[in-house]
Amino acid sequence: MSIDLSLLGSKFGKYRTQLQESLLDVASSTGIDVARLAQIEGGKAEPTGDEVLILADHYRCDFKFFISNEQVAPFEQIETLYRAHGSDFSKADRRAVQDFLYLCETEDFLMRELDRAPGSFAFLPSGKYFKGHAEGAAIRLRSAMGHADNAVPRDVYAEFRSVGVHVFRRKLGNSNISGLLIAHPVAGNCALVNYSEDIYRQRFSAAHEMAHAIFDADQGASVSFDQPEGADLVEVRANRFASCYLMPPAFLSKLPDPHGWSDSDAITWANKLRVNCSALAIALREAKLVNQATYARISRLRVPREDKVDPELPQSLNIAQRKRKEELLERGLSDHYVALCFEAHSSGVISQGRLAEALLCSQVELLELATLYGRKLNGH
Structure with missing residues (x-):
């Protein structure tokens, strides 16, 4: 199949624009010359296979998105998100969102490869009373989780993951952004919780994004603010669900x-x-x-x-371990995700190089992470 160089180049260019990066930024990160990048984006030069892989890695996107006409990346959802709320996301935050989506897609891939299909949860609201929708869904999900009326959910992140939502906490610079919900075309519902927020606010934000996954996933992408403007009934419903669930x-x-x-x-x-x-x-x-x-x-x-x-920083950790795991959570690396990556490696699903990529780290840092999590690398 011949590659449409104009389409391929436009995809690279649009991703660069989404991330607010210059050609020089990309060149500095990838080692591909600025003039060469400009030719590729302009559809005037065909990139080599290595260049496609390098650029795909830089943009945290499956290389198949670039060489195929099929939609296999959440590009359109993110484009819609930034069109509506672009000024709320700094350049660093846009990179954080892109990393988050990469983690979601990787997690989805690893779970399928390891035959770890999660459960599911569906709730069909009736009528137009949005708070009633929230209250009913909260009751139903608590029941599905086996919670009695007096039970306090201990690890909401694990609970929401168990019904198929990819939940990652990641530090964002804009402290007014509580979270995001993005319907990834491959991975499904993906919830990002701003790790810059207070610990208990993060729990509430996770439950808030779970409500969006239940009721609003067909919207593609949404952003939730700590102090929203106006009385948006969709946000009111999400807040009511979070309150009733917790x-x-x-x-x-x-x-x-x-x-x-x-x-x-x-x-x-x-x-x-x-x-x-x-x-x-x-x-x-x-x-x-x-x-x-x-x-x-x-x-x-x-x-x-x-x-x-x-719940993802147990009291059993010593001071050094706690600090290190806090740093990893800032980057989106939860215990659940890290364990999944190491299990995939030990099972032969991914190579050591792919493991480092999945954990957003170098080979040197990979050895340190293996020690921190009590894991062994194949051949070590």
């Missing part, structure tokens, strides 16, 4: 009367539910369990940072 009204109704809580009591209940006090106050108000004065008082309280629990 703090079910049936559980809140059995709590001691919040009007009698001391500040310490409110902080203790928020920490037991693994939410921030502001989220708890809103949930109590929605359940009509507090007056305005009590709502305002609880909202102003803060759970001490050192008391908050992150």
